[in-house]
Amino acid sequence: MEAAGTGENFGRNTNSRLETHLGATEAASLFTDDLILEILSHLPARSVHRFKCVSVSWRDLITDPANRKKLPQTLAGFLYFTTDYRGHRHHFASVSGSAAPSNPSLPCLQPNKYKDMAQVDACNGLLLYRDSNKKMTHWNWNWAEEDFRFVVCNPVTGRWLELPPSPQSPENRFSCIAGLAFDPAISSHFYVLHFEQTFQGSYITAVNIYSSRTRAWTRRDSGIVENVTLLYLTRCVFVSGIMYLMGIHKGINQENVLVGVDMEVKVWKIIRVAYSSRVGTFGSSQGCLHFAIDSSIDKIELWCLKDCHSKELVLNNTASIDKLTSMTMKWYSVAEIHPDCDTIFLVSWGGDTLAAYDMQHQKVGCILNVEINDRQRQRFLLYIPLFSESLADADGQ
Structure with a gap:
């Protein structure tokens, strides 16, 4: 029964x-x-x-x-450039092996309008370029010495916008750091933040903010209380309304820190990082700020800022790169962090290879060959295509 x-x-x-x-x-x-x-x-x-x-x-x-x-897009590949006697040459490395949905390596600008242009930043499908009326020498980022303009473009739609000149103060001659802030889930408008320092190694003196809503710049004194110097050519990462940069805290012991500032330059925060004497790689992944660093010659740690209001990074993953090194016979350092998962991208010490490494499953993914320039260390920008009609009031086609 x-x-x-x-x-x-x-x-x-x-x-x-x-x-x-x-x-x-x-x-x-x-x-x-x-x-x-x-x-x-x-x-x-x-x-x-x-x-x-x-x-x-x-x-x-x-x-x-x-x-x-209508749908969010994932990582398509990386933008990077090399330089020669002709100026900057732009390249694109696809992570899927397929062609890019458009040609993101060159913005859709008027032909022959500028003699040279350099990639500055990328954020959620929009690209920020610095365009100059003369050939830029190798890694010449002393922008105050050149006649230049910022240009924001969406290579998928072919739309672009040339920004008016940034209102640099005459005494702030060293202002070569700028970042793009754009979140299509919140607004179709974007910001460009241009940071000023009197010379390399000095403190932040002011921030120029361009708003696509007002189509004008606003210059504001930094107002930061702690003595922090931005690292030369630090990258900018925009997460949850905050722009993050890498800097040096001039306290009792100089240490590398992450510096965060909101779009109105009213809120600053300083985030201490692990192994503060080393420069790590940081980026936006899964909606949170992540920080990756080589803690030893064969070990990588991935830290995460779980809460946008927090000032403390939490260890998220640890991985050994012995497998990748033994397979390719090359040494690697962290170059980028995947925006959608716990995958990091490593660049070979020679600069000719970019490899994906899944930290959660300890697996090596795609390995990309990239063009190199012996005189410079590669600088890669994540590219995620944006198919929506952004830059509706743009100057371009």
Whole structure:
């Protein structure tokens, strides 16, 4: 009797689960394509790509070029440049092995308008360039000595905007650090922050803020209380309304720190990092600020700022790169952090190879060959295509 009862209960439970499944399937069939796209548009890019496996119809819906404007995109590859007697040469390295959805290596500017241009920053599909009316020498970033303009563009749509001159103060002759702040989930408008220092090694004196909403610059004194010098050519990373840069805290013991500032230059924060005598790599990943550093010759640590209001980094992952080194017979250092997962990108010490390393599963991913210039260390910018119509009031086509 007990066995029979168990069988009856199993049958009832099976029927119940089947009815629930059929009910869910029936309910799902009521969703229109527009409603599905609306739901998917609010999910991270990594989740959207996973949903391609739900069904053939979902896969076709997600991959349809007409729907790209509505859905978040994932990493397409890296922008970088080399220099020679002709100036800067722009390159693109694809992480998928396929061609880029557009040509992000060159902005869609008027032909022959500028003699040279340099990549400055990239943020969520928009690119920031510094364009000059004369050939720029190798790593000449003393911008105050040149006639230059900032240009923001979206290579997917071909739209671009030339910014008016940044209002540098005459005494602040060394102001070669700028970053782009843009979050399409919040607004179609962007900011450019141009940081001023009197000379290399001095403290931050002011910040010039360009707003695409007002189409004008605003110059504000830094107001930072602690004595911090920005590292020469530090990268800028925009996360949750805060622009982060790498600097040196001039306290009792000089230490490397992360410096954060909001778009109104009213809120500053200083974040201490592990192994403060070394320069790590930081970036935005999964909506949080991440910091990666080589803690030893064969060990890498990935730290995370879990809360945007926090000032303390938490150790997220540790990995050994022995496997990658033994496979390629090359030494690597951290170059970039994947925006959607715990994957880091490592550049070989020779600068000719860029490799993906999954820290969570301790696996080596794609290995990319890149063009090198012996006179410089490669600087890579993450590129995520933006298919929506941004820069609606742009000067370009």
